[in-house]
Amino acid sequence: MWELLSSYQIRYTEKKDLQQVRQWLKDPETRRGFPFDEDEVADQFLLGWEQLTRFQASLTVVQEEKIYAVGAIFLMPYRKVAHQSSLYLIVDKEHRRQKIGSLLLNNLIELAKTRFKIELFQLEVFEGFPILPLLGNFGFDIVGKHPEYMRDQGKSFARIYLEKFL
């Protein structure tokens, strides 16, 4: 598996990569992991992500120009919270469970530590979202649960708080 992974390249995200993210977010299953359904809110979210690309805080996994995953470190703008950060991560739906997410997460953690001197990650993930086991494998600890935080298609989902000291 890792041999296969070596054929992927990781580079800083370019603004045009976010068009692919926009496409992925149109998929209802992918969007379930995000707190919005409205296109205009998704656009605002992507505008924020675009800012992160300017700081080289976002990475893209590619193979022969095809984009397989994009992830970003959400840099906190205020001094008292600048030591910690959140993460965004999306893997192409057809290429999940192939360790691409692990490859990207590993690189994001290194980028956070070395370039941005981030001391810890503070994440919020919705209950049942497939990224949770991956985060567990990477040593993220669950530090809280907000029951019924999100409602989607008649069901309620908790918001899970996770953290990892780097």
Next chain:
Amino acid sequence: MKQDVWSIRFSEPEDGKYLGNWFQDDITRRWFPFYEPVEIEDTLRSIVKMFPQKASLTAIQGKEPVGMGIIYPHATKKLAHQTLFTLIVAPEHRGKKIGSYLLVQLMHLAKNYFGLSDLYLEVYQGNPAIRLYERFGFQKIAVRHHFLKEPSGEYLDQWVMTRKL
């Protein structure tokens, strides 16, 4: 003993300057994520933006604002049933139950005007207001370690507390 008399109204744009003054207070600032003047201005802008939505209440004594409670209704349908809120009392008016009074009114506003079923808050360890929130039935659901790093290097944990309306 003289009894303080307050009234409550929706926040108005001119209340922003009082809020800005409260944010300058060192003890108050300890309990918020902002620190630098530009961060305070940024926070103020985002709060004052909520005023036309009637999502903010101001407690008044005489003609002077002495406290404020703000809810931040979500723009997205998936989260529209709940929201975060902030409560702040002018430093010189603390300990007079203004916070309790505001919180009662804010919960009423959230439930009856915005139709919310849950409220939550984010508070930092050691904040005396935690006692108030506990008294009102808010329960701690998360402790996020080292969430704030004071300029002195001291870390503060963030508590997330929630309750049904």
